[in-house]
Amino acid sequence: MPRRIVLGIQGVGHRVIESVWRLGRASRFFMLMLMKSGTSMRRFRLIIREIYFTGVLSLIIIVVSGLFVGMVLGLQGYETLQKYGSESAVGTLVALSLVRELGPVVAALLFASRAGSAITAEIGLMKATEQLAAMEMMAVDPIARVVAPRFWAGVISMPFLAAMFSSVGVFGGYLVTVVLIGVDEGSFWSQMQSAVDFRYDIVNGVIKTCVFGVAVTAIAVFEGYDAPPTAAGVSGATTRTVVTSSLAILGLDFVLTAFMFRGMS
Amino acid sequence: MQRTTMDLWVGLFVVAGIGALLVLALKVGNMGTYSAAQSYTLMGSFENIGGLKPRAPVKSAGVVVGRVLDIQFNPETFDAVVTMSIDTRYQFPKDTFASILTSGLLGEQYIGLAAGGDEVMLKGGDKIMKTNSAIVLEEMIGRFLFNKASESKDGNN
Amino acid sequence: MKSENLVEINDLNFSYGNRAILKGINMTMHRGKVIAIMGGSGCGKTTLLRLIGGAVTPSSGYVKVAGQVVHDLTRDELFQIRRKMSMLFQFGALFTDLSVFDNVAFQMREHTDLPEAVIRDLVLMKLHAVGLRGAHKLMPAELSGGMARRVALARSVALDPLLIMYDEPFTGLDPISLSVIGNLIRRLTDALGMTSIIVTHDVQESLKIVDYVYFISEGVIAAHGTPTEVRGSIAPFVHQFVHGEEDGPVPFHYPASSYASDLRMRGEIA
16 A cells, blocks of 8 residues: 555656656747747748638637627626616626637637647647658758747737637627617717726737737647657647646636736726 | 738738727727826825725716826825826816715716816826815715714704 | 768767667768668667768767768758758658648758749759659649659759668558669669668668668678678578568567466466
8 A cells, every 4th residue: 555655656756757847848949949930030921821820710710709709798798787777888798808808818718729739730740750850851940940930820810819809709799789689889889988998908908818829839839849759649749739728828817817907996 | 823812811810800909999998088198197185085996087077087097095194195197188277176986876986076267277296185085885874874863862852 | 072982980889778779880881872771670770860860969989971070060060961961751751731842842942042933943853853743733642652752752852962861762662663762762863973871671672773781780780792792691680681581680589588488477367
């Protein structure tokens, strides 16, 4: 029995040491990628190509989810608010929920599972099929040519996707509450506009999405680049990308919210 | 061939993203009506601010003219110093009256400015001399009950 | 650059952790020759190529390419010398997100400022040399294994390198594609005046096209010579390898405890 406990503790220790090791490797990789980003910035065409794959192809899922989230928020908000006779505040509820929290967080989660996993799988497969080694042998740095453009494309796409998510969501809330239920249109917009502050709500929301974009794509490219070059390795790395970046998004969201909205009603 | 269609899509994507940001800023948010860039600050001391919070609106005649920036406690005079940022479009006379009001019975608290008749206008950093504290509901109810009680006592005698 | 030997390997040792992969390898490779490195699976052949390419650093000894010690170079110098060499990977390692044309054009676009029209002509010439000019619009996923290998060959000669290394170029090919690739390697080597190093375990095909053969076994050079010398060799290892015999100096069984004791133990458990 004690032997088992000792083994268990050893296992935990091993895993902790292993994760610290990985974190160190990830940080070094991240620095290396930033240092080599200059070359890929000069060839913006590569980034445009990747924006197409990460941003444009994520549009449909983002827009559709945003619409439905907004519609559900409108419906639920209306149900609750009308008990207090303040159903005209439903616009405020929808807009603040979306702009402050749901827009950045849900868009980032969707982005992680749609684009993040694709980035990891692609880079992992390029490694497994020796494409990265071949590039290295052709005297082309794979971090500058393959990794950095994907990273920057993700960082650029993320705020746009989240903004689209939020605005489509507000429109969804408008559809349900104003068009279907019949909340007064004027008070819907005016209450929303008086409650949503540009500096505190929208700018902070955009800052959040930028942070999430960096986190998700950095995790995705690292997992891909670090994946064991086998089929099992790539699929494991893809799963880890989705899990790690989802946890990172939620954790970072808490930290950022605590900083940004502290002491405000 | 394929490249140009890809560029087109990316271009559309960026345009849609910027469009969404603009919608958020102008239609959802209040950037159209209130800009923090051009404003000046005023201060006021209140005996009791009740539930006033930073970022609460400052209204005059019901129109939002600015926001509460900061609330500090002054340990010498034992009152609350409220800093407000006011839109430069709106100027107020020196003898303006600032009071902490509540919108509705349970709504949020805000600062109401009632303009006076002075010729001289308040400048950035000035202090509003005439202030009126927040009405604290418990105190008001307490006072009301006390008055009632004393009234009925008077009536009995 | 002046020396006639393009690649010089001197007393090269390499180990992964405690496991010695290569022990005291000496080789010289002349310009314009096709050299084969043969040996069983996992004997360190691919590692040897990676050492020549500077992807890994030896424990001791050195590799000189065109007179420069590869692993003493800085990263920039290494990238400079890599422009003079190229490597054909086992399954081609074509960039799956680029078309055949863009794959071959890749290095020209990365390393030169040639105008697009010139690149187009060069790429079509290289593809013509491997017989796939008509396939330049296809994506790598649409190619058969042999065609992918030929495109990869066209890509490796894109910048007219001095040295090409082939990692198992014959694996998984049908007999026709196999001799097509073999002949292409020979022809391109002669036409471009470069040096080819083929790592393979396909004895019959490679003996047809190479000038010199090294046999590696358990990290040391077991034998070397020209194809005719090798075919006639009576050294037991070479004989076993060339004729594909099951047992010999390379044992069929992985080292194990005695068969009888293994079986008895299993009986006791059951």
